[in-house]
Amino acid sequence: MHYGRESWDWFHSTFCVKIILEKNKGILYKHIGAKLAEMVKVPIIVTGGARNVDEMNEILNNSKIQYFGLARPLICESDLIKKWKEGKTKKAKCVSCNSCIIPNKDYATCIFNRKEKDIERLEPADFKSIKMGEYKITYLPDGEGYTIPSFAYLDSTDEDWNKKKKYLNKEGKSLMSIWSFLIEYKTEKILFDLGLGDKHFSLPEGNWDGGDILENLKKAGFDRKDITKVIYSHFHPSHVGWTSIEENGKRVLTFPNANYYSTKTNGISGPIKLMNL
Numbered sequence: 001m002h003y004g005r006e007s008w009d010w011f012h013s014t015f016c017v018k019i020i021l022e023k024n025k026g027i028l029y030k031h032i033g034a035k036l037a038e039m040v041k042v043p044i045i046v047t048g049g050a051r052n053v054d055e056m057n058e059i060l061n062n063s064k065i066q067y068f069g070l071a072r073p074l075i076c077e078s079d080l081i082k083k084w085k086e087g088k089t090k091k092a093k094c095v096s097c098n099s100c101i102i103p104n105k106d107y108a109t110c111i112f113n114r115k116e117k118d119i120e121r122l123e124p125a126d127f128k129s130i131k132m133g134e135y136k137i138t139y140l141p142d143g144e145g146y147t148i149p150s151f152a153y154l155d156s157t158d159e160d161w162n163k164k165k166k167y168l169n170k171e172g173k174s175l176m177s178i179w180s181f182l183i184e185y186k187t188e189k190i191l192f193d194l195g196l197g198d199k200h201f202s203l204p205e206g207n208w209d210g211g212d213i214l215e216n217l218k219k220a221g222f223d224r225k226d227i228t229k230v231i232y233s234h235f236h237p238s239h240v241g242w243t244s245i246e247e248n249g250k251r252v253l254t255f256p257n258a259n260y261y262s263t264k265t266n267g268i269s270g271p272i273k274l275m276n277l
Ligand SMILES: Cc1cc2nc3c(=O)[nH]c(=O)nc-3n(C[C@H](O)[C@H](O)[C@H](O)COP(=O)(O)O)c2cc1C
Pocket: 047, 048, 049, 050, 069, 070, 071, 072, 073, 100, 101, 108
């Protein structure tokens, strides 16, 4: 199964970017670069994490490092150096989220500048991990669904979607990625939502296929017994599917060592007020 990226982009734009901003640690190799610059005669260029003119000036003034290489900040703001030269020395906007590379495209774009044509809308989101300070978050794909779009997006009409056909597949259906997020924090291994499970089901409104989460959990380096907590955002079928599995002819909890949490209302949506089930 091949996955694209739009769920991941959603995740980035709603959650990750804020945390990355808070955790940005500045120029990555300044210490090793400064040591190297003491040892060799050639100029040393340090690359990675350079976002802040004051930090770069401090390093230039207090070490033998001579240059900085910038990559992602210039994907984000192509006029950044010009702005800095003009004295507008605001910190670079790039948050080091590594979302610049777009699958199947031979160019990179920043999430802050991404245009319609850069977004692969008809492929489910791909397995991907990011590290944010003490947190590691991994998107675990479970599968995908294709639905009549006005069924999935309740306030929209078929007429609305007739004007937006580029977002639909050949049958006029819209794509839904089905997933879980694995959050690693200290000794905790938390799953946020549990996908559809190893199932296929069809309704007149669409069809849904799951089944990949345990395999992707293994790819992330874990067994189902390692999971310490499960958090449900709500109880739609595509969010609770891996709650139980068949083992020796019996239904058992898939993650036997986890505590389970849900919203207080167990409702379909709304703010998350957690309760231990
Ligand atoms: C889209 C993209 C392509 C890159 N391609 C290469 C490459 O071909 N070779 C390489 O050594 N580094 C490559 N890098 C790494 C950068 O040169 C740089 O070391 C890294 O992005 C850290 O610097 P930054 O924080 O300024 O982005 C690439 C980075 C990005 C974002």
